[in-house]
Amino acid sequence: MWRVPWTLVARAARGPRRPCTRQGSGSSVPRSGSTIFALSSGQGRCGIAVIRTSGPASGHALRSLTAPRDLPPARCACLRLLRDPCSGEPLDRALVLWFPGPQSFTAEDCAEFHVHGGPAVVSGVLQALGRVPGLRPAEAGEFTRRAFAHGKLSLTEVEGLADLIHAETEAQRRQALRQLDGELGHLCRGWAETLTKALAHVEAYIDFGEDDNLEEGVLERADSQVQELEVALGTHLRDARRGQRLRSGAHVVVAGPPNAGKSSLVNLLSRKPVSIVSSEPGTTRDVLETPVDLAGFPALLSDTAGLREGIGPVEQEGVRRARKRLEQADLILAVLDASDLASPSSCNFLDMVVSPAGAESPNGNRQRLLLVLNKSDLLPPGDPDPRLDLPPHLLLSCLTGEGLDSLLEALRKELAAVCGDPSTGPPLLTRARHQHHLQCCLDALGHYKQAKDVSLAAEALRVARGHLAHLAGGGGTEEILDIIFQDFCVGK
């Protein structure tokens, strides 16, 4: 039986574009040769501050500040007296660490100074480092950029690291950690390998098509590999927006008739007085947005104007904006006054917003909506649920806080569906960039299937694989790198 020779697989793997490897793009090595330093812990007074350096002069810098001592053993914390290299003035007694490259974060020689976190100590050590020849302050994200340039992190891992630094909720942290662990990159490399094998089969056909030695069905094998990949990519793309929502926050829109208690609910959920609350109907006019941690998920909570007809031009504009915002919602929190369900504005809201959300849209999706009956404290005792004929709903009192726990639990379930649960299932696509490359890869596989001759088919596979390479490796495009590294602070 003829097998595709591995040399062919290797040749296909080389291809015109770089495969998905952990290698960084050589073009992004920043001003190589220089040694950078920065405060890597947060700004301000703190117990311990961490200052680090990266580059060939790191060892010299460490010796200059701890003179006349030798370098500490690699990766072992040692207590040393730090002195200004010019004046000899003592600066602090600090823990120092020496990470000779390539076993360091950036793959370069690195040093860390764990100093006492007072501003005078930190600025004294930074100034002293600035006086060591060959050292300069780092730019934002420069340590990570060097790690990427030396192949220590893939591009998706760099993105994961940026997200981890910015993670504000538990779910965001879990997703970022998974991406930093390289799960998305790993998935891409698996897909790229499948493509490489398919390409090897097609190229074998091109090279040996007339040859009797060639096993039957090489092209069919490539076809079935492409087919499998199409299914996998399609499944992932259908999921696509969930990872992005988890990264940037789900849009949760609070809507309802005037005076239902929408602003009271927004203030309760965000634990701060975001919106004005008053007994006057029509208090909220503009859409007010506030980022909140809702049951462990990031959300952008929007308060909106009460929906009603027959009002002045300013409030009408507010209602128009509220309706527009409702169209963009990932989840609607529909609020009604439990003691006022028979009023025309409540009935109108139920007909115009709540009922349509229960119906399936032409693309098979349903608008997610939680119906909340607020002001349950106003209901007569012994009559806990006023309207059993309503769609499923929750009772709440913003005044007493009763029912808040059940609402948060319902929100957690809805948001897990909207954002995806980062602790289970395959890694999610967290950025529009990921979605773009996967879609282009899928399009190229479509071209493969339609290709009229084998060389065009092979080219389509190369294009498809190029997009996977771009996803994990960034393709070395400086603009993409700049955008991604902008997310970092100095010292990271």
Ligand SMILES: Nc1nc2c(ncn2[C@@H]2O[C@H](COP(=O)(O)OP(=O)(O)OP(=O)(O)O)[C@@H](O)[C@H]2O)c(=O)[nH]1
């Ligand atoms: N008894 C009771 N009163 C509440 C509750 N929640 C809100 N209210 C009162 O209801 C009135 C309206 O509250 P808002 O939060 O301003 O209502 P809104 O829906 O934002 O109103 P508009 O912005 O005017 O549409 C205020 O007087 C609140 O104090 C509740 O749970 N119980």
Ligand SMILES: [K+]
């Ligand atoms: K009001």
Ligand SMILES: [Mg+2]
């Ligand atoms: Mg309001």
